[in-house]
Amino acid sequence: MFNKTAPIILGQFKNLTWTMKKLIVLIVIIIISILGYNYVYKEHRNIEQEMPEYIFTSDLLDTEFKSDLIASEQKLNNKTIEVKGQITEINDLDLTIDNVVFCQFKTSVKDIFKINSYVIVKGRCIGYDELLEQVKLDQCAIIN
Numbered sequence: 001m002f003n004k005t006a007p008i009i010l011g012q013f014k015n016l017t018w019t020m021k022k023l024i025v026l027i028v029i030i031i032i033s034i035l036g037y038n039y040v041y042k043e044h045r046n047i048e049q050e051m052p053e054y055i056f057t058s059d060l061l062d063t064e065f066k067s068d069l070i071a072s073e074q075k076l077n078n079k080t081i082e083v084k085g086q087i088t089e090i091n092d093l094d095l096t097i098d099n100v101v102f103c104q105f106k107t108s109v110k111d112i113f114k115i116n117s118y119v120i121v122k123g124r125c126i127g128y129d130e131l132l133e134q135v136k137l138d139q140c141a142i143i144n
Contacts, residue, residue, distance in 0.1 A: 047124050047139040050080045058085030058098035061135050065128045076125040082143060083135075084120045087113055097121065100133065103140040112142065120144045 054076065056064070061083055065072045085097035090113060094104045103121045113119060123137030 045124070045139075047080055047122065048141040050122075052082035052122055053079045055082045056084070058083055058101045062098075062100040062133075065135055066133075069128060069130075073127060077127055079125055080122060081125050081137070082120060082122045083137070085118070087115055087117050087119055090115060095119075095121075096134070100135060102129070102132070102134045102136050104136075104138045105140050109142070118144075 061081070064076075083097060083101050083103070085101065087095050087097060088099045089096035090110055092108050092110050093106070094102060095109055095113065096102050097119065101121075103123055120143035121137065121140050122143050123140035126136045126138050128135050
C-alpha cells in the first residue's frame with residue numbers, strides 16, 4: 001500500500017525547489033546588475049545637438065543670477081542655454097563673454113575669434129562662481 005518511490009520523488013521535489021530558488025536569486029541578481037549598470041553608465045548628453053531651453057544676453061543672465069542665486073541655480077543648472085555677448089577674454093579651451101559668462105569648450109577656440117567680437121554660445125549651465133562673479137558653462141559650442 002505504501003509506495004516506495006514516494007521518498008525519492010519528494011527528495012527530487014526538494015532539490016527542484018532549491019534549484020528554482022537558486023535560479024530565481026540568480027535572475028534577480030542579473031536584473032539588478034543590468035539596471036545598475038544602465039543607471040551608472042548613462043549615455044552622455046550631446047549639448048551641441050540639444051535645443052536651448054533658455055536664451056539670454058550675457059547681461060540678462062548675470063542679472064538673473066545676481067537677483068536670486070538659489071532660484072536661478074535651481075532653474076538653470078544642468079540646462080542647455082544660449083548666451084549672446086561680446087568676447088572679453090580668450091584662452092585655448094575657454095572664453096569669457098562680457099566678463100560675466102565663462103564658456104568652456106572641448107576644442108580650441110583661440111584661433112577662431114578675437115577679443116571684442118560678438119558671439120552666440122550654447123552650453124550646459126553648471127552654476128555661478130560667486131568669487132569671480134561669473135556664470136559657468138561647459139560643453140559649449142559656437143552658434144554663429
